[in-house]
Amino acid sequence: MRPWLRHHRQALALALRRIGAQRSAALLNAIVIGVALALPAGGYALLANLEAATQRIAYEPQLSIFLRQEAPRAEAVALGARLKADARVREARFVPREAALKQLRATETLADVVAALGQNPLPDAFVIRASNPAPEALEALARDLRRLPAVAHVQVDSDWARRFNALATVGRSAIGLLAALLAVGLIAVTFNTIRLQILTQRAEIEVSRLIGATDAFIRRPLYYLGLLQGLAGGLIALAILRIGLAALNVGVADFSATYGSSFRLSYLELGDALAVAAFSAVLGWLGAYLSVSKYLREIHLI
Amino acid sequence: MISFSSVSKRYPGGQEALKEVSFGVAQGEFAFVAGHSGAGKSTLLKLIPAIERPTSGTVLVNGQNVGALGRSALPYLRRNLGLVFQDQKLLYDRTVYDNVMLPLAFSDHPPKEAARRARAALDKVGLLARERANPIQLSGGEQQRLAIARAVVNRPAILIADEPTANLDTESAADILAIFAAFNQVGVTLLVATHDEAMIGRHAKRVVRLAAGRLTAS
Numbered sequence: 001m002r003p004w005l006r007h008h009r010q011a012l013a014l015a016l017r018r019i020g021a022q023r024s025a026a027l028l029n030a031i032v033i034g035v036a037l038a039l040p041a042g043g044y045a046l047l048a049n050l051e052a053a054t055q056r057i058a059y060e061p062q063l064s065i066f067l068r069q070e071a072p073r074a075e076a077v078a079l080g081a082r083l084k085a086d087a088r089v090r091e092a093r094f095v096p097r098e099a100a101l102k103q104l105r106a107t108e109t110l111a112d113v114v115a116a117l118g119q120n121p122l123p124d125a126f127v128i129r130a131s132n133p134a135p136e137a138l139e140a141l142a143r144d145l146r147r148l149p150a151v152a153h154v155q156v157d158s159d160w161a162r163r164f165n166a167l168a169t170v171g172r173s174a175i176g177l178l179a180a181l182l183a184v185g186l187i188a189v190t191f192n193t194i195r196l197q198i199l200t201q202r203a204e205i206e207v208s209r210l211i212g213a214t215d216a217f218i219r220r221p222l223y224y225l226g227l228l229q230g231l232a233g234g235l236i237a238l239a240i241l242r243i244g245l246a247a248l249n250v251g252v253a254d255f256s257a258t259y260g261s262s263f264r265l266s267y268l269e270l271g272d273a274l275a276v277a278a279f280s281a282v283l284g285w286l287g288a289y290l291s292v293s294k295y296l297r298e299i300h301l302i
Numbered sequence: 303m304i305s306f307s308s309v310s311k312r313y314p315g316g317q318e319a320l321k322e323v324s325f326g327v328a329q330g331e332f333a334f335v336a337g338h339s340g341a342g343k344s345t346l347l348k349l350i351p352a353i354e355r356p357t358s359g360t361v362l363v364n365g366q367n368v369g370a371l372g373r374s375a376l377p378y379l380r381r382n383l384g385l386v387f388q389d390q391k392l393l394y395d396r397t398v399y400d401n402v403m404l405p406l407a408f409s410d411h412p413p414k415e416a417a418r419r420a421r422a423a424l425d426k427v428g429l430l431a432r433e434r435a436n437p438i439q440l441s442g443g444e445q446q447r448l449a450i451a452r453a454v455v456n457r458p459a460i461l462i463a464d465e466p467t468a469n470l471d472t473e474s475a476a477d478i479l480a481i482f483a484a485f486n487q488v489g490v491t492l493l494v495a496t497h498d499e500a501m502i503g504r505h506a507k508r509v510v511r512l513a514a515g516r517l518t519a520s
Binding site: 003006007010203204206207208209210211212213214215217 | 351353373374377378379380381385387391393395404405407408409410452453456
Protein backbone atom coordinates (compact mmCIF):
# COMPACT_ATOMS: atom_id res chain seq x y z
CA MET A 1 0.00 0.00 0.00
CA ARG A 2 1.21 3.51 -0.74
CA PRO A 3 2.46 5.32 2.37
CA TRP A 4 0.02 8.26 2.06
CA LEU A 5 -2.92 5.91 1.69
CA ARG A 6 -1.72 3.97 4.73
CA HIS A 7 -1.37 7.22 6.69
CA HIS A 8 -4.97 8.14 5.87
CA ARG A 9 -6.20 4.70 6.76
CA GLN A 10 -4.27 4.85 10.03
CA ALA A 11 -5.69 8.29 10.80
CA LEU A 12 -9.23 7.13 10.06
CA ALA A 13 -8.76 4.01 12.20
CA LEU A 14 -7.35 6.15 15.00
CA ALA A 15 -10.29 8.56 14.81
CA LEU A 16 -12.73 5.64 14.92
CA ARG A 17 -10.90 4.16 17.92
CA ARG A 18 -11.10 7.49 19.74
CA ILE A 19 -14.83 7.73 19.01
CA GLY A 20 -15.17 4.16 20.26
CA ALA A 21 -13.37 5.09 23.47
CA GLN A 22 -15.92 7.83 24.20
CA ARG A 23 -19.06 6.50 22.63
CA SER A 24 -21.65 8.33 24.72
CA ALA A 25 -20.00 11.75 24.35
CA ALA A 26 -19.63 11.21 20.62
CA LEU A 27 -23.27 10.13 20.32
CA LEU A 28 -24.49 13.19 22.25
CA ASN A 29 -22.49 15.49 20.00
CA ALA A 30 -23.85 13.80 16.89
CA ILE A 31 -27.40 14.16 18.25
CA VAL A 32 -26.89 17.88 18.92
CA ILE A 33 -25.69 18.33 15.35
CA GLY A 34 -28.44 16.09 13.99
CA VAL A 35 -31.27 17.95 15.75
CA ALA A 36 -29.86 21.30 14.68
CA LEU A 37 -29.59 20.20 11.05
CA ALA A 38 -32.99 18.51 11.01
CA LEU A 39 -34.67 21.92 11.37
CA PRO A 40 -33.52 23.53 8.10
CA ALA A 41 -33.51 20.17 6.30
CA GLY A 42 -37.12 19.57 7.41
CA GLY A 43 -38.13 23.08 6.35
CA TYR A 44 -36.53 22.45 2.99
CA ALA A 45 -38.35 19.13 2.57
CA LEU A 46 -41.75 20.68 3.40
CA LEU A 47 -41.17 23.57 1.04
CA ALA A 48 -40.07 21.23 -1.74
CA ASN A 49 -43.26 19.22 -1.23
CA LEU A 50 -45.51 22.25 -1.39
CA GLU A 51 -43.70 23.55 -4.44
CA ALA A 52 -44.06 20.23 -6.22
CA ALA A 53 -47.78 20.22 -5.41
CA THR A 54 -48.36 23.70 -6.80
CA GLN A 55 -45.99 23.55 -9.75
CA ARG A 56 -48.44 21.95 -12.16
CA ILE A 57 -50.95 24.69 -11.59
CA ALA A 58 -48.38 27.42 -11.63
CA TYR A 59 -47.12 26.38 -15.03
CA GLU A 60 -50.53 25.84 -16.62
CA PRO A 61 -52.53 28.82 -15.55
CA GLN A 62 -56.26 28.67 -16.08
CA LEU A 63 -58.98 31.26 -16.30
CA SER A 64 -62.43 30.52 -14.95
CA ILE A 65 -65.23 32.52 -16.53
CA PHE A 66 -68.56 32.58 -14.67
CA LEU A 67 -71.59 33.82 -16.56
CA ARG A 68 -74.41 35.84 -15.06
CA GLN A 69 -76.82 33.64 -13.18
CA GLU A 70 -79.74 34.63 -15.38
CA ALA A 71 -77.85 34.46 -18.71
CA PRO A 72 -79.66 32.10 -21.13
CA ARG A 73 -77.89 29.10 -22.57
CA ALA A 74 -77.80 30.76 -26.02
CA GLU A 75 -75.53 33.44 -24.62
CA ALA A 76 -73.24 30.79 -23.27
CA VAL A 77 -73.10 29.07 -26.66
CA ALA A 78 -72.32 32.38 -28.33
CA LEU A 79 -69.54 33.06 -25.84
CA GLY A 80 -68.14 29.58 -26.48
CA ALA A 81 -67.91 30.32 -30.18
CA ARG A 82 -66.29 33.66 -29.48
CA LEU A 83 -63.67 32.06 -27.20
CA LYS A 84 -62.84 29.44 -29.82
CA ALA A 85 -62.23 32.18 -32.35
CA ASP A 86 -59.90 34.07 -29.98
CA ALA A 87 -56.25 33.31 -30.79
CA ARG A 88 -55.27 33.94 -27.20
CA VAL A 89 -57.36 30.98 -26.04
CA ARG A 90 -55.78 27.62 -26.55
CA GLU A 91 -58.56 25.53 -25.12
CA ALA A 92 -62.00 26.34 -23.74
CA ARG A 93 -64.05 23.85 -21.76
CA PHE A 94 -67.72 24.55 -21.14
CA VAL A 95 -69.02 23.60 -17.69
CA PRO A 96 -72.86 23.77 -17.80
CA ARG A 97 -74.51 24.69 -14.50
CA GLU A 98 -76.21 21.28 -14.31
CA ALA A 99 -72.89 19.47 -14.55
CA ALA A 100 -71.40 21.73 -11.89
CA LEU A 101 -74.32 20.99 -9.56
CA LYS A 102 -74.01 17.27 -10.22
CA GLN A 103 -70.34 17.40 -9.30
CA LEU A 104 -71.16 19.30 -6.16
CA ARG A 105 -73.81 16.78 -5.22
CA ALA A 106 -71.30 14.00 -5.64
CA THR A 107 -69.17 15.57 -2.93
CA GLU A 108 -70.27 13.64 0.11
CA THR A 109 -70.20 16.39 2.68
CA LEU A 110 -72.00 18.91 0.45
CA ALA A 111 -74.82 16.66 -0.78
CA ASP A 112 -77.17 17.70 2.05
CA VAL A 113 -76.45 21.38 1.50
CA VAL A 114 -77.20 21.07 -2.22
CA ALA A 115 -80.43 19.21 -1.53
CA ALA A 116 -81.55 22.00 0.79
CA LEU A 117 -81.02 24.64 -1.88
CA GLY A 118 -84.06 23.77 -3.93
CA GLN A 119 -82.82 25.43 -7.11
CA ASN A 120 -79.43 25.43 -8.79
CA PRO A 121 -77.39 28.40 -7.54
CA LEU A 122 -74.53 27.81 -9.94
CA PRO A 123 -73.95 29.72 -13.17
CA ASP A 124 -72.69 28.32 -16.45
CA ALA A 125 -68.95 28.56 -16.68
CA PHE A 126 -65.94 28.15 -18.96
CA VAL A 127 -62.52 26.96 -17.94
CA ILE A 128 -59.96 28.13 -20.45
CA ARG A 129 -56.26 27.69 -20.99
CA ALA A 130 -54.42 30.61 -22.50
CA SER A 131 -51.97 30.24 -25.40
CA ASN A 132 -49.60 32.58 -23.60
CA PRO A 133 -49.22 31.70 -19.91
CA ALA A 134 -47.37 34.93 -19.06
CA PRO A 135 -49.09 36.74 -16.14
CA GLU A 136 -49.46 40.01 -18.13
CA ALA A 137 -51.10 38.23 -21.10
CA LEU A 138 -53.48 36.44 -18.72
CA GLU A 139 -54.41 39.67 -17.03
CA ALA A 140 -55.09 41.36 -20.39
CA LEU A 141 -57.25 38.46 -21.51
CA ALA A 142 -59.17 38.48 -18.21
CA ARG A 143 -59.71 42.23 -18.52
CA ASP A 144 -61.17 41.86 -22.02
CA LEU A 145 -63.42 38.99 -20.98
CA ARG A 146 -64.77 40.92 -17.98
CA ARG A 147 -66.13 43.57 -20.37
CA LEU A 148 -68.44 41.07 -22.08
CA PRO A 149 -72.09 41.52 -21.02
CA ALA A 150 -72.73 37.83 -20.34
CA VAL A 151 -69.74 37.52 -18.01
CA ALA A 152 -70.24 38.05 -14.28
CA HIS A 153 -66.81 37.11 -12.99
CA VAL A 154 -63.39 36.10 -14.29
CA GLN A 155 -60.94 34.39 -12.00
CA VAL A 156 -57.27 33.94 -12.81
CA ASP A 157 -56.54 30.61 -11.17
CA SER A 158 -52.80 31.08 -11.24
CA ASP A 159 -52.96 34.05 -8.88
CA TRP A 160 -52.69 32.03 -5.70
CA ALA A 161 -49.91 29.91 -7.21
CA ARG A 162 -47.96 33.07 -7.97
CA ARG A 163 -48.57 34.34 -4.47
CA PHE A 164 -47.45 31.02 -3.12
CA ASN A 165 -44.28 31.19 -5.21
CA ALA A 166 -43.54 34.63 -3.83
CA LEU A 167 -44.11 33.30 -0.34
CA ALA A 168 -41.95 30.26 -1.04
CA THR A 169 -39.10 32.58 -1.98
CA VAL A 170 -39.41 34.16 1.46
CA GLY A 171 -39.55 30.66 2.97
CA ARG A 172 -36.41 29.62 1.12
CA SER A 173 -34.55 32.69 2.35
CA ALA A 174 -35.68 31.99 5.92
CA ILE A 175 -34.53 28.36 5.67
CA GLY A 176 -31.23 29.49 4.17
CA LEU A 177 -30.72 31.89 7.05
CA LEU A 178 -31.62 29.21 9.59
CA ALA A 179 -29.21 26.77 7.91
CA ALA A 180 -26.43 29.36 8.00
CA LEU A 181 -26.98 30.06 11.70
CA LEU A 182 -27.08 26.38 12.60
CA ALA A 183 -24.00 25.74 10.47
CA VAL A 184 -22.14 28.18 12.69
CA GLY A 185 -23.48 26.27 15.70
CA LEU A 186 -22.32 23.00 14.19
CA ILE A 187 -18.84 24.38 13.61
CA ALA A 188 -18.76 25.57 17.23
CA VAL A 189 -19.78 22.13 18.53
CA THR A 190 -17.04 20.42 16.51
CA PHE A 191 -14.55 23.11 17.46
CA ASN A 192 -15.14 22.34 21.11
CA THR A 193 -15.05 18.56 20.66
CA ILE A 194 -11.68 18.77 18.95
CA ARG A 195 -10.38 21.18 21.60
CA LEU A 196 -11.23 18.64 24.31
CA GLN A 197 -9.70 15.88 22.23
CA ILE A 198 -6.45 17.84 21.90
CA LEU A 199 -6.35 18.44 25.64
CA THR A 200 -6.98 14.74 26.29
CA GLN A 201 -4.20 13.75 23.92
CA ARG A 202 -1.82 16.47 24.92
CA ALA A 203 0.84 14.06 26.10
CA GLU A 204 0.67 11.99 22.94
CA ILE A 205 0.77 15.05 20.68
CA GLU A 206 3.68 16.49 22.64
CA VAL A 207 5.81 13.35 22.55
CA SER A 208 4.90 12.63 18.91
CA ARG A 209 6.18 16.04 17.91
CA LEU A 210 9.37 15.57 19.89
CA ILE A 211 10.20 12.28 18.22
CA GLY A 212 9.51 13.21 14.61
CA ALA A 213 5.80 13.29 13.80
CA THR A 214 4.90 15.78 11.10
CA ASP A 215 2.15 18.31 11.71
CA ALA A 216 0.04 16.51 9.11
CA PHE A 217 0.37 13.26 11.05
CA ILE A 218 -0.92 14.91 14.21
CA ARG A 219 -3.68 16.85 12.48
CA ARG A 220 -5.06 14.11 10.26
CA PRO A 221 -6.86 11.98 12.89
CA LEU A 222 -8.37 15.14 14.39
CA TYR A 223 -9.71 16.18 11.00
CA TYR A 224 -11.20 12.75 10.52
CA LEU A 225 -12.76 12.98 13.97
CA GLY A 226 -14.50 16.25 13.04
CA LEU A 227 -15.52 14.87 9.66
CA LEU A 228 -16.98 11.68 11.14
CA GLN A 229 -18.82 13.56 13.87
CA GLY A 230 -20.34 15.89 11.25
CA LEU A 231 -21.26 12.94 9.05
CA ALA A 232 -22.90 11.12 11.97
CA GLY A 233 -24.83 14.30 12.79
CA GLY A 234 -25.97 14.58 9.18
CA LEU A 235 -27.18 10.97 9.15
CA ILE A 236 -29.05 11.53 12.41
CA ALA A 237 -30.68 14.62 10.89
CA LEU A 238 -31.83 12.53 7.91
CA ALA A 239 -33.21 9.88 10.26
CA ILE A 240 -35.09 12.53 12.28
CA LEU A 241 -36.46 13.94 9.03
CA ARG A 242 -37.62 10.54 7.82
CA ILE A 243 -39.37 9.73 11.10
CA GLY A 244 -40.83 13.23 11.34
CA LEU A 245 -42.25 13.18 7.79
CA ALA A 246 -43.68 9.70 8.35
CA ALA A 247 -45.45 10.98 11.46
CA LEU A 248 -46.76 14.04 9.60
CA ASN A 249 -47.96 11.87 6.73
CA VAL A 250 -50.51 10.16 9.02
CA GLY A 251 -52.23 13.53 9.42
CA VAL A 252 -51.63 14.55 5.82
CA ALA A 253 -53.26 11.35 4.56
CA ASP A 254 -56.44 12.06 6.55
CA PHE A 255 -56.46 15.67 5.43
CA SER A 256 -55.94 15.02 1.73
CA ALA A 257 -58.50 12.18 1.78
CA THR A 258 -61.18 14.78 2.56
CA TYR A 259 -60.26 16.39 -0.77
CA GLY A 260 -60.31 13.04 -2.53
CA SER A 261 -56.56 13.28 -2.97
CA SER A 262 -53.88 10.77 -2.10
CA PHE A 263 -51.25 13.45 -1.56
CA ARG A 264 -48.34 12.47 0.72
CA LEU A 265 -45.26 14.36 1.80
CA SER A 266 -42.29 12.78 0.06
CA TYR A 267 -38.85 12.37 1.63
CA LEU A 268 -35.77 14.23 0.48
CA GLU A 269 -34.50 13.11 -2.89
CA LEU A 270 -31.32 11.03 -2.81
CA GLY A 271 -29.23 13.92 -4.12
CA ASP A 272 -30.59 16.27 -1.44
CA ALA A 273 -30.06 13.67 1.30
CA LEU A 274 -26.47 13.15 0.18
CA ALA A 275 -26.01 16.92 0.13
CA VAL A 276 -27.22 17.19 3.76
CA ALA A 277 -24.78 14.47 4.87
CA ALA A 278 -21.90 15.96 2.88
CA PHE A 279 -22.65 19.50 4.09
CA SER A 280 -22.61 18.29 7.69
CA ALA A 281 -19.37 16.35 7.19
CA VAL A 282 -17.66 19.35 5.59
CA LEU A 283 -18.76 21.62 8.45
CA GLY A 284 -17.39 19.06 10.93
CA TRP A 285 -14.09 19.09 9.10
CA LEU A 286 -14.08 22.90 9.10
CA GLY A 287 -14.72 23.02 12.87
CA ALA A 288 -11.88 20.55 13.39
CA TYR A 289 -9.59 22.54 11.12
CA LEU A 290 -10.20 25.78 13.02
CA SER A 291 -9.78 24.08 16.39
CA VAL A 292 -6.62 22.24 15.42
CA SER A 293 -5.08 25.40 13.96
CA LYS A 294 -5.80 27.35 17.13
CA TYR A 295 -4.99 24.85 19.88
CA LEU A 296 -2.02 23.06 18.39
CA ARG A 297 -0.40 26.46 18.06
CA GLU A 298 -1.41 27.25 21.62
CA ILE A 299 0.28 24.11 22.95
CA HIS A 300 3.14 25.45 20.86
CA LEU A 301 5.75 22.79 20.71
CA ILE A 302 8.18 23.30 17.92
CA MET B 303 28.80 14.16 13.68
CA ILE B 304 27.67 16.72 16.22
CA SER B 305 29.46 20.03 16.43
CA PHE B 306 28.82 23.04 18.69
CA SER B 307 30.63 26.28 17.89
CA SER B 308 30.37 29.29 20.22
CA VAL B 309 26.86 28.29 21.20
CA SER B 310 25.07 30.51 23.70
CA LYS B 311 21.51 30.08 24.87
CA ARG B 312 19.64 32.73 26.75
CA TYR B 313 16.05 31.95 27.78
CA PRO B 314 13.40 34.64 27.69
CA GLY B 315 13.72 36.40 31.04
CA GLY B 316 17.46 36.73 30.78
CA GLN B 317 18.70 33.45 32.24
CA GLU B 318 21.79 32.41 30.31
CA ALA B 319 21.89 28.61 30.21
CA LEU B 320 24.89 28.17 27.91
CA LYS B 321 27.78 30.52 27.27
CA GLU B 322 30.07 30.19 24.25
CA VAL B 323 30.10 26.41 24.23
CA SER B 324 32.20 24.71 21.54
CA PHE B 325 32.89 21.00 21.20
CA GLY B 326 32.36 18.14 18.79
CA VAL B 327 31.32 14.51 18.98
CA ALA B 328 32.67 12.11 16.35
CA GLN B 329 30.75 9.26 14.80
CA GLY B 330 30.65 6.20 17.05
CA GLU B 331 31.74 8.13 20.12
CA PHE B 332 30.23 7.67 23.61
CA ALA B 333 30.39 10.85 25.68
CA PHE B 334 28.93 11.89 29.02
CA VAL B 335 27.68 15.43 29.54
CA ALA B 336 28.44 16.07 33.21
CA GLY B 337 27.69 18.87 35.64
CA HIS B 338 25.48 19.89 38.53
CA SER B 339 21.77 20.51 38.17
CA GLY B 340 21.32 23.81 36.34
CA ALA B 341 24.74 23.61 34.69
CA GLY B 342 23.08 23.58 31.24
CA LYS B 343 23.17 19.85 30.42
CA SER B 344 19.51 19.60 29.41
CA THR B 345 19.69 22.79 27.37
CA LEU B 346 22.74 21.49 25.55
CA LEU B 347 20.99 18.23 24.68
CA LYS B 348 17.79 20.02 23.60
CA LEU B 349 19.72 22.06 21.04
CA ILE B 350 20.60 18.92 19.06
CA PRO B 351 17.01 17.93 18.06
CA ALA B 352 16.16 21.68 17.87
CA ILE B 353 13.70 21.47 20.77
CA GLU B 354 15.49 24.68 21.77
CA ARG B 355 17.39 26.95 19.40
CA PRO B 356 20.67 28.68 20.15
CA THR B 357 20.64 32.43 20.79
CA SER B 358 24.00 32.62 19.03
CA GLY B 359 26.49 30.19 17.55
CA THR B 360 25.74 27.12 15.45
CA VAL B 361 24.87 23.52 16.18
CA LEU B 362 25.67 21.14 13.32
CA VAL B 363 24.25 17.62 13.19
CA ASN B 364 25.57 15.61 10.24
CA GLY B 365 26.66 18.91 8.71
CA GLN B 366 23.16 20.39 9.01
CA ASN B 367 22.72 23.68 10.89
CA VAL B 368 19.81 22.54 13.06
CA GLY B 369 19.25 25.95 14.66
CA ALA B 370 18.29 27.33 11.27
CA LEU B 371 15.95 24.50 10.22
CA GLY B 372 12.39 25.40 9.34
CA ARG B 373 9.52 23.98 11.30
CA SER B 374 8.57 21.55 8.55
CA ALA B 375 12.09 20.07 8.41
CA LEU B 376 12.23 19.26 12.14
CA PRO B 377 10.35 15.93 12.05
CA TYR B 378 12.87 14.52 9.58
CA LEU B 379 15.81 15.64 11.75
CA ARG B 380 14.25 14.11 14.87
CA ARG B 381 13.51 10.78 13.23
CA ASN B 382 17.24 10.30 12.77
CA LEU B 383 17.92 10.96 16.44
CA GLY B 384 17.06 8.69 19.34
CA LEU B 385 15.82 10.81 22.23
CA VAL B 386 15.50 9.64 25.84
CA PHE B 387 13.85 12.42 27.81
CA GLN B 388 14.54 13.28 31.43
CA ASP B 389 10.86 12.72 32.26
CA GLN B 390 10.66 9.80 29.79
CA LYS B 391 7.36 10.96 28.31
CA LEU B 392 5.85 7.50 28.17
CA LEU B 393 2.15 7.23 27.29
CA TYR B 394 0.19 5.55 30.05
CA ASP B 395 -2.98 5.09 28.02
CA ARG B 396 -1.49 2.24 25.98
CA THR B 397 0.66 -0.86 26.27
CA VAL B 398 4.44 -1.12 26.34
CA TYR B 399 4.31 -2.44 22.77
CA ASP B 400 2.17 0.48 21.56
CA ASN B 401 4.56 2.95 23.17
CA VAL B 402 7.36 1.53 21.07
CA MET B 403 5.15 1.50 17.97
CA LEU B 404 4.54 5.26 18.25
CA PRO B 405 7.62 6.45 16.28
CA LEU B 406 7.00 3.75 13.67
CA ALA B 407 3.50 5.07 12.99
CA PHE B 408 4.86 8.15 11.27
CA SER B 409 7.83 6.64 9.52
CA ASP B 410 7.02 4.72 6.37
CA HIS B 411 7.48 1.13 7.46
CA PRO B 412 5.01 -1.50 6.28
CA PRO B 413 3.02 -2.86 9.27
CA LYS B 414 4.84 -6.21 9.43
CA GLU B 415 8.25 -4.56 9.37
CA ALA B 416 7.12 -2.08 12.05
CA ALA B 417 5.94 -4.89 14.35
CA ARG B 418 9.23 -6.74 13.81
CA ARG B 419 11.25 -3.64 14.67
CA ALA B 420 9.19 -2.89 17.78
CA ARG B 421 9.72 -6.42 19.12
CA ALA B 422 13.43 -6.26 18.28
CA ALA B 423 13.77 -2.99 20.21
CA LEU B 424 11.89 -4.41 23.21
CA ASP B 425 14.07 -7.51 23.06
CA LYS B 426 17.26 -5.43 23.16
CA VAL B 427 16.19 -3.75 26.42
CA GLY B 428 14.82 -6.99 27.90
CA LEU B 429 11.15 -6.03 27.90
CA LEU B 430 9.79 -8.37 25.26
CA ALA B 431 7.95 -10.40 27.89
CA ARG B 432 6.21 -7.27 29.16
CA GLU B 433 4.92 -6.00 25.81
CA ARG B 434 1.26 -6.31 26.86
CA ALA B 435 1.80 -4.51 30.18
CA ASN B 436 0.94 -0.89 30.81
CA PRO B 437 3.99 1.30 31.49
CA ILE B 438 2.53 2.16 34.89
CA GLN B 439 3.03 -1.48 35.92
CA LEU B 440 6.76 -1.31 35.17
CA SER B 441 9.50 -0.53 37.68
CA GLY B 442 11.52 2.67 37.35
CA GLY B 443 14.35 0.84 35.60
CA GLU B 444 11.95 -0.92 33.26
CA GLN B 445 10.25 2.36 32.39
CA GLN B 446 13.62 3.83 31.53
CA ARG B 447 14.42 0.83 29.36
CA LEU B 448 11.07 1.27 27.62
CA ALA B 449 11.95 4.90 26.91
CA ILE B 450 15.23 3.67 25.39
CA ALA B 451 13.44 1.05 23.29
CA ARG B 452 11.18 3.76 21.87
CA ALA B 453 14.22 5.95 21.16
CA VAL B 454 16.10 3.26 19.23
CA VAL B 455 13.22 1.60 17.37
CA ASN B 456 13.91 3.70 14.28
CA ARG B 457 17.60 2.68 14.47
CA PRO B 458 19.01 6.19 14.84
CA ALA B 459 22.71 6.86 14.31
CA ILE B 460 22.74 9.17 17.35
CA LEU B 461 21.21 8.45 20.77
CA ILE B 462 20.77 11.33 23.19
CA ALA B 463 19.74 10.59 26.79
CA ASP B 464 19.02 13.14 29.51
CA GLU B 465 19.65 11.81 33.03
CA PRO B 466 18.63 8.25 32.10
CA THR B 467 19.76 6.84 35.45
CA ALA B 468 18.38 9.50 37.76
CA ASN B 469 16.19 7.93 40.48
CA LEU B 470 17.45 4.44 39.66
CA ASP B 471 19.29 2.12 42.02
CA THR B 472 22.87 1.23 41.15
CA GLU B 473 21.96 -2.11 39.64
CA SER B 474 19.26 -0.72 37.32
CA ALA B 475 21.58 2.13 36.37
CA ALA B 476 24.26 -0.41 35.46
CA ASP B 477 21.70 -2.24 33.25
CA ILE B 478 20.96 0.97 31.40
CA LEU B 479 24.65 1.72 30.88
CA ALA B 480 25.21 -1.83 29.62
CA ILE B 481 22.43 -1.32 27.05
CA PHE B 482 24.03 1.95 25.96
CA ALA B 483 27.43 0.28 25.66
CA ALA B 484 25.89 -2.43 23.46
CA PHE B 485 24.41 0.20 21.12
CA ASN B 486 27.73 2.02 21.03
CA GLN B 487 29.47 -1.19 20.02
CA VAL B 488 27.30 -1.46 16.89
CA GLY B 489 28.28 2.09 15.92
CA VAL B 490 25.62 4.28 17.54
CA THR B 491 26.94 7.68 18.69
CA LEU B 492 25.89 8.38 22.30
CA LEU B 493 25.57 11.55 24.29
CA VAL B 494 24.40 10.93 27.87
CA ALA B 495 23.79 13.70 30.39
CA THR B 496 24.24 12.80 34.06
CA HIS B 497 25.09 14.39 37.38
CA ASP B 498 26.17 11.03 38.78
CA GLU B 499 29.94 11.40 39.14
CA ALA B 500 30.30 7.92 40.59
CA MET B 501 28.80 6.43 37.46
CA ILE B 502 31.05 8.53 35.23
CA GLY B 503 34.00 7.31 37.29
CA ARG B 504 33.07 3.66 36.66
CA HIS B 505 33.20 4.11 32.89
CA ALA B 506 36.25 5.31 31.05
CA LYS B 507 34.41 7.52 28.59
CA ARG B 508 34.88 11.01 27.29
CA VAL B 509 33.31 13.67 29.56
CA VAL B 510 31.95 17.00 28.36
CA ARG B 511 31.77 18.98 31.60
CA LEU B 512 29.60 22.03 32.17
CA ALA B 513 29.56 24.46 35.07
CA ALA B 514 27.09 27.37 35.12
CA GLY B 515 26.68 27.17 31.35
CA ARG B 516 30.38 27.18 30.52
CA LEU B 517 32.39 24.31 29.19
CA THR B 518 35.08 23.35 31.75
CA ALA B 519 36.31 20.14 30.12
CA SER B 520 35.70 18.28 26.89
